[in-house]
Each structure stands twice: as C-alpha cells, then as structure tokens.
C-alpha cells in the first residue's frame with residue numbers, strides 16, 4: 287500500500303515496517319514540505335498498531351543534503367528541523383536510517399535522530415555547516431559526540447569534513463555498512479530491534495575527551511579559520527556536550543545557529559555556495575554535449591605542466607607528457623613521480639593509487655607522440671613566439687577534431703588560435719600553481735571557440751575536481767586583471783604614506799592569508815618587472831606610475847627566493863627592512879608627495895574599491911559573465927577570504 291505524507295515524502299509498508307522515502311530533488315533537502323511529511327510519517331507509524339517501526343531513506347543518490355539553504359533568511363514553517371529530529375528520536379518504535387548517499391548537515395542530524403543507522407558504501411556523512419558560516423542547528427553538535435566521541439565530532443563539525451561509510455562505521459556514527467539491498471537490510475533491522483527500548487543517540491553518555499588531542503586538533507582548526515566565527519563556535523558547542531544535559535546543549539546550539547545564520551559571514555558564504563553552482567551554467571551551452579576525452583596530452587612538464595599532469599591522472603585520464611627532448615621528458619616524469627610520492631607520504635594517496643596513476647602515464651621527448659591525444663594542454667614558457675610555433679606544430683600532429691588548450695597567463699590566445707587551421711577547437715585552460723592542488727581554472731572562451739569545445743573544457747576541469755570559471759579574452763583574464771588593479775592601488779598607497787607592512791597587516795586582518803607585498807615577494811618580482819619594461823614605450827605619460835618596485839628590482843631585491851624583496855628574509859622570516867622604507871621615502875620625495883598616515887580601514891576600502899572597479903570594467907566588456915564569477919576567481923585563486931564573499935560581493939555588486 288502506498289501512502290503519501292506530503293508532496294516529497296511517501297511511504298509503503300513491508301513486513302509490518304513503514305518504509306519512508308524522501309524524494310525532493312535535486313538533493314532531498316529538508317524543505318518545509320519534507321519536514322512536515324516526515325513528521326507525519328512518524329506519527330502515522332506511532333499510531334498504527336500494525337506497524338513495528340520505520341525505515342527512512344532517500345530517493346536517488348542522496349539521503350538528505352541538509353536543510354534547504356534557499357529557506358535561510360525567510361520565515362521558517364513548523365515543524366523546524368530540531369523539532370523533527372526530536373520527534374524521530376522520541377518515537378517509541380524503532381526508526382532506522384537507510385543511508386543511501388550523502389547525509390549532510392540536517393541530513394546527518396535526521397540520521398542521528400534515528401535509533402539505528404545502516405549505510406551503503408556510497409554514503410558520505412558530514413556536518414558542512416561551517417562552510418556556510420553556521421553551526422549545525424538540529425542537534426549535530428550534541429548527538430555526534432555521543433556516538434563518535436568529542437574529538438572526532440568536533441573535528442568534523444569545525445572543518446565540515448565528510449567521512450565515507452567505512453570511516454563512519456569505525457567512528458561509531460553508523461552501525462552497519464552493507465553492500466546488500468539497503469532497504470531490505472533496514473527493514474530486517476527494525477524487526478530485530480522491535481520490542482527493545484530504542485537506542486536514542488541523545489540519551490547516550492558523552493565519553494570524556496582526551497584534552498591533549500582536543501587542544502592539538504582545535505589549534506589546527508583555528509589556525510585555518512582565519513577570522514571566521516563558525517569553526518570556533520562548533521568546537522565550543524561539541525566540547526560542552528560533555529558538561530551539560532542534551533536539552534541545555536540543544537538550546538545553546540540553536541541560539542548560536544540562528545545568530546550565525548543571520549550574520550554577515552554566513553550571508554557571504556551562502557553567496558559563495560550559490561555562486562559556485564551558477565558558474566557551471568553558461569548561456570549558449572544548454573544541451574551542448576561535451577566531447578569524449580580519454581587521453582590528455584600535456585606539453586611542458588615544468589612546475590605547472592607536471593602539476594596539471596598529476597591533476598589529470600587524479601581525474602582518471604590517460605596522460606601523455608611531452609617535452610622537447612628525451613632528457614627533459616625524463617626530468618618531467620621525475621617531477622610527476624615526486625608529487626605522487628609526496629601525496630603517498632602525506633596519506634592523500636595510497637600505494638595502489640600511485641601505481642594505477644603511473645600505469646596511465648607516458649612521457650616522451652617527441653611531440654609526434656601526442657597524435658592520440660583527445661585534448662592537448664600546453665604549459666610551456668609564456669612567450670608568444672614559442673607558443674605560436676608550438677601551436678602550429680601541434681596543429682599538424684593531433685587529430686583534426688582534437689582540442690588544443692593553452693595555459694597562458696598573459697598572452698592573447700586568439701593569436702595562438704589564429705596560427706592554427708582549427709581556431710574553433712582552441713580554448714584557454716588557465717591553471718593556478720600548484721595545479722594539482724589549486725581549485726580554480728579559468729576557462730578562456732576565445733573569439734572563435736566552438737560551444738562544444740567550451741563545454742568540453744568545462745567538463746574536463748570539473749572531472750579534475752576543479753572549479754572552472756569562464757573568462758573572455760583580455761590581458762590577464764579575470765584574475766590577473768583584478769590582481770593588477772589591486773597591485774596598482776597598493777603601490778599608490780605606498781606613495782601616499784602607507785608602508786608595505788601596514789598594508790599587509792590591514793589585508794591580513796581583513797582575512798587574506800597574506801597581504802599583497804608578502805604575496806609579491808613569494809611570487810618573485812622579476813616577471814612583473816620584465817612586463818613593465820616591455821610596456822614602458824607605450825605607457826601613457828599622464829598615467830600615475832609608481833617606480834618603487836623598479837628600484838627594488840634594480841637593487842636585486844627580487845623577492846623571497848632572493849632573500850630580499852619588499853621585506854628582508856633573514857633565516858626565511860619576513861622582516862621589515864629599513865632599506866625598503868628609505869627607498870619608498872625617496873620615491874615620495876622625488877614626486878614631492880607629503881606622506882600622510884593611512885588607517886587600516888582606508889587601506890582596505892581603497893584596495894577593495896580598486897578591485898571592484900576593475901570588476902565593473904570586466905563585466906561591461908563581457909569578459910566575466912557575472913559578478914559572482916569574479917568573486918569565485920579571487921577567492922579560489924588569490925586568497926580573498928571566502929567569508930567576505932569576494933570583492934564584488936563586498937562592494938555590494940553581487
């Protein structure tokens with residue numbers, strides 16, 4: 287018999303067990319309708335003496351993806367999620383969660399409210415609320431430590447890390463993992479549990495935490511949180527679960543959840559969440575099928591190329607790495623192996639994964655060996671003549687339908703495309719270093735790129751686990767255009783009276799991991815210097831130009847690698863150098879600028895303003911498709927703090 291509890295929750299009775307299915311695409315979020323339906327299903331089971339207990343499961347590949355994020359900021363209809371979870375837990379008949387896929391946030395909280403949990407191997411469990419600037423609001427911080435212990439629960443709640451089925455079993459979060467029919471197993475479990483008092487997570491005692499392990503974990507979490515409020519609150523709530531009753535803990539948790547949900551950080555992080563989903567949608571690509579890609583060729587196996595090769599191997603592709611000579615190819619192979627070995631040493635990869643990746647890798651000193659590639663990504667020295675010649679050679683080697691991608695940062699990919707017989711099959715794939723770690727890829731839609739080629743580039747980047755953002759063609763694309771505006775304004779601030787350490791301190795207090803001058807030193811100053819020298823002839827003499835960076839380079843201060851740049855680095859430690867201060871003062875004097883004290887607030891607002899103004903230009907010229915794309919580029923490629931939402935969001939533009 288089929289029962290309907292709401293538009294998204296239905297039930298059927300099997301062997302005297304009510305099997306409740308949540309079907310609320312795309313991710314079975316706990317919307318008002320879903321909460322009402324599930325609440326009613328529990329009531330139905332409680333009232334029907336012919337029903338022994340309940341199984342709760344999700345339709346499709348998700349159990350429950352969490353609270354409905356679109357409801358945040360709107361009035362919430364009852365039952366609220368905490369009421370629903372308490373209702374499930376209070377039921378006198380056994381309620382078993384059959385966790386068929388992701389059980390995240392409110393989804394895990396619903397599972398924790400059940401009396402027994404069985405997971406399929408595909409299950410992923412976690413409390414990702416901190417990534418949205420909030421803490422769990424329906425008992426996650428109080429029930430999880432009762433099952434998994436304080437340290438493990440606090441780490442999960444404060445980082446948002448998801449665990450797979452096996453780890454969840456080892457931690458005691460689920461009771462069984464099964465490869466058999468999940469719902470049948472859960473129905474049988476209800477039969478076995480019926481008659482016994484339900485095992486309620488909330489009634490279990492909290493084991494005392496290992497204080498040393500907790501402190502070590504929380505120090506690590508807080509160091510990474512950098513100005514975000516939610517992780518510290520999650521740690522506090524989980525830790526205090528051992529010191530008070532469930533009811534007291536739930537009241538504090540809910541109040542904290544509401545306070546954080548309505549605060550600016552959560553608004554910014556929600557913006558980032560929806561920005562990421564929006565970035566995947568590109569006008570004109572609806573219904574366009576990406577081309578099948580199996581083999582990726584990579585030309586140039588330096589730092590960038592070898593990182594891209596590792597990312598492609600991680601993504602499951604067959605990789606052909608090409609260099610100009612056999613010796614260079616061998617060196618490239620060693621670089622790739624070294625990255626894989628480091629990943630094994632750090633536990634990110636196991637020995638079997640390493641072998642499987644190496645079995646898919648060949649390296650060669652001959653470009654002709656790229657003939658079988660479906661996509662070739664070039665990552666050679668960023669020089670127009672070098673890349674143009676390379677594209678012409680590749681054009682003659684690879685199949686006519688293969689895609690050619692350039693990883694250039696500053697060159698015009700339209701020029702490279704025009705040098706081939708297939709400009710519509712050319713696209714930009716601008717990775718960030720280290721390419722196997724950094725999430726951002728700017729996918730450059732060149733003047734003649736065909737829609738299926740753009741769709742292919744997006745699909746490949748997604749398969750590599752990256753966040754692809756489409757950019758049009760302009761010098762430096764989205765990221766480096768904004769970063770240049772940021773650099774320019776930072777240099778104006780220097781001339782006007784601020785010092786590098788003051789500017790860096792202001793931006794670090796705002797939430798950047800490193801201020802601009804520390805970043806320049808880390809990246810090295812010589813490439814930007816070479817570009818400035820190239821542009822000197824065409825620069826508008828009326829334009830404000832700050833010469834301080836040129837003076838540093840002339841003095842051999844090329845940054846951290848040289849031991850000296852905007853700072854000195856005795857023993858590798860960033861230190862203010864009076865010689866730099868003197869250079870800055872001399873530059874001001876030369877231009878008769880009277881230095882004034884510039885407060886941190888002005889520093890931040892001028893730098894953000896410069897980024898947003900450049901963002902406006904990119905939008906006006908259709909280089910960026912939407913303001914939120916610009917935010918994603920800065921957050922994922924340039925260390926802009928996610929909890930500030932990105933430069934366009936911070937300026938009220940997105």
Ligand code: 3HC
Pocket residue numbers: 312313315348351352353354355356367388390391392393395414415418421422423424426560563564
């Ligand atoms: N609420 C509303 N919409 C959601 C959602 C949610 N919790 N999670 C995902 N969606 C939407 C996305 O916006 C997207 O919509 P679109 O197609 O219109 O753009 C669609 O679902 C598909 O999302 P993804 O592209 O992310 O799908 P994937 O299959 O790649 O991933 C997922 C699925 C792993 C569930 C992923 O969507 C995810 O991580 N979601 C967020 C989970 C989360 O943060 N949950 C906690 C919510 S807060 C909470 O529960 C508070 C509670 O403690 C009180």
